[in-house]
Amino acid sequence: MTRITVLNPNTSAELTDTIVAAAQRVSGPGVTVTGAHPAVGVPSVESHAEETVAALGVLEQVVEHQARTDAFVVACFGDTGVQAAREVATCPVVGMTEAALQTACLVAHRFTVVTLPARTIAHSDRVVQALGLGHRCTVVAVDVPVADLVGGSTHLLDAFAAAAREQMTTAGAEAVVLGCAGLADLVTPLSRDLGVPVVDGVAAAVGIAAGLVAMGLNTSRANTFGAMPGPDYVVRPR
Incomplete structure (x- = not known):
């Protein structure tokens, strides 16, 4: 079973549900799709400032869901946080x-x-x-x-x-x-x-993500997306 987590970079649970429902309709047999969104962030991504805040939420969600995910899809046009997420995630990350x-x-x-x-x-x-x-x-x-x-x-x-x-x-x-x-x-x-x-874009990304997993392809660590030292790079209040 291929597990795909669709990340909505904004905080809207309603929009996350809408996106996931659409993704589930196009996911093939043997593919499960779940969704996630940050608890703290911006309600929508419509400016450069909001995009910067939302990108941190994407990284936090990658860290939180990595152990239960075979591929991530970032569901925000503009691919908010995708490049950074590829450095952090241990599985493929596909921007819509x-x-x-x-x-x-x-x-x-x-x-x-x-x-x-x-x-x-x-x-x-x-x-x-x-x-x-x-x-x-x-x-x-x-x-x-x-x-x-x-x-x-x-x-x-x-x-x-x-x-x-x-x-x-x-x-x-x-x-x-x-x-x-x-x-x-x-x-x-x-x-x-x-x-x-x-x-x-979400449908396209889910299909590509599932294909990458099926082919055994992951983000190259040779240079640009070299792995981060570990998942605890995000500093949280204690």
């Missing part, structure tokens, strides 16, 4: 942004990320540029807060469809990447409406 973008490359030549809110465009674009995909991918936003996803996202279908359709017309996008966790319920109706593939 990288997973979604690499998956989109397999099904389309050009594609667009539709994220939310508008101020997080830079977070998404950072990963796009780091992967060298700026010539294939645009990033646009629906300007609503992440809190609007609690309870579902179907009320945002028209806004996401309009943003994606504009990129299909002006930038030649052939697929759409949903730029936030908690948007899985848009995949089917949006794909049907637009007639192109729609990629949910």
